[in-house]
Amino acid sequence: MRPVFLIGYMGCGKTTLGEVLAMEMGLRFIDLDDYIEQRHGASINQIFASLGESRFRDLETAAVRDVAAMTDVVVSCGGGTPCHGDNMALMNAAGMTVWLTTSPERITARLLLPEQKCKRPKVAHLPDVEVLPLVKAELVVRSAFYGQAQIRFDSTDIETAEATVRTARCLASLLR
Secondary structure: OOOEEEEOOOOOOHHHHHHHHHHHHOOEEEEHHHHHHHHHOOOHHHHHHHHHHHHHHHHHHHHHHHHHOOOOEEEEOOOOHHHOOOHHHHHHHHOEEEEEEOOHHHHHHHHOOHHHHOOOOOOOOOOHHHHHHHHHHHHHHHHHHHOOOOEEEEOOOOOOHHHHHHHHHHHHHHHO
C-alpha cells in the first residue's frame, strides 16, 4: 500500500489518530518529527534553535522524500510540512493525503495541555491567551496548502481511547 500522509495543524490529532490508524490497518506508523530527530540526533527544538527554521525545513523535505518512497506506512507530518517546498505535491503523488480538521478552539485546548505546550516551539513561550489567535491566523494561511489533500477528515472526536479507535476505524474504511 502507498503511504498515508496525515496533515493538519499541530494539535489536530495526527500522531494520536495516526498510531491507532496504523494498528487498525496493519501498517507501520512514522511520526515525521521523530524520524527527523532520529536521523539527526537532536530534538526538533534543538534543530530549530541551532540551525533555524529554513534549514529545518530542508531536513523535513528530505525526510518527506524518504518516507514517500516507503510502502505500508502511516505518516504523521508536522503542521508546517505541507506548506514548504514541493512537499504537498510530493505527498499527493506518492500516496494518500488526509487533512485532519477540528475547530481552532479544540486545537487550542489540546495545545494548552501542559504536556503538549512544552513540546511545541511555536507556543511553548506564549501566554495562553495568545495561542487561539495564533492558531486562527495560521489556519487561514495554511488552509490553502492543507486544502490540497485528497481527503478531508474530522478529527474532533479523539479525546478518549475508545473514541480514537472508532475514529480510526472510520478513516480506515475510507482509505481501503
